[in-house]
Amino acid sequence: MASVIDAAKYILEKTGEITSMKLQKLAYYSQAWALVWDEDEIFPEDFEAWANGPVNKCLYAKHRGMFKVDSSLFREGDTSALNDAHKETIDKVLEFYGDKTAQWLSNLTHKEAPWLEARGELQPMASCSDIISKASMAEYYSSL
Template identity: 50%
Template sequence: MANVFDAARYILLKTGEISTWKLQKLCYYAQAWTLAWTGKPLFPEDFEAWRNGPVCRPLFARHKGMYSVTEDFLPDGNIDALTADEKDSIDTVLSAYGDMEPYQLRAQTHAETPWKAARGSRDEMAFSDSVISKEAIGAYYGAL
């Protein structure tokens, strides 16, 4: 199975330089729609319901302190770990979300049930490291 770094590197190969906010949201949507379409995760890492939307902590640890990144940011990301179908799924996500600005992606994830449910009654700007379960993600996007 691929990991989040493999998927992120593939995204960066396709998009070129993007903000770390946008990379996080595109990885989230790649995971979400892969779960919806196949019932299986694209990668094993989880997303947490942070105040600025879903964040994958291992990916965040890599880009912490950076505003934007390029493909070279993840030299150990192995795009060959992704199957042709997984690459097609990511390409479809990029077609749907790739032209959106980071703040638009943030607003969209904030309006969707998986992020809101994981945060519970917390204020939108309150700290949260609650995991957004893969089951909740798959169920929500699978029903759209």
């Protein structure tokens, strides 16, 4: 199975340099829509409901302290680990969300049930490491 690092490298090979926050959101939406369209996860790693939207800790560990990232940061990533269906899903996500800003994507996640439910009653900028479940992602995005 592919990892979030493999997916991130694929995303960055397609987009070129982007902000680390935008990478997080594109990886999140790629996973969300794969759960709906492919009925399968792209990678096993989870997202947490951080203040600025969904964040994958494994990705964060790679880009911590960096504003912009490109595929060279993910040299160990293996895009061949992604199957054709997952590449197609990521491509569709990039087609739809790819021209949006990181802030726009973050704001969108703040209006959606998976992030809202994982955060519960927390204040908007409160720290949170609660997992956004894949089940909540699949349920919410399949209803759109």
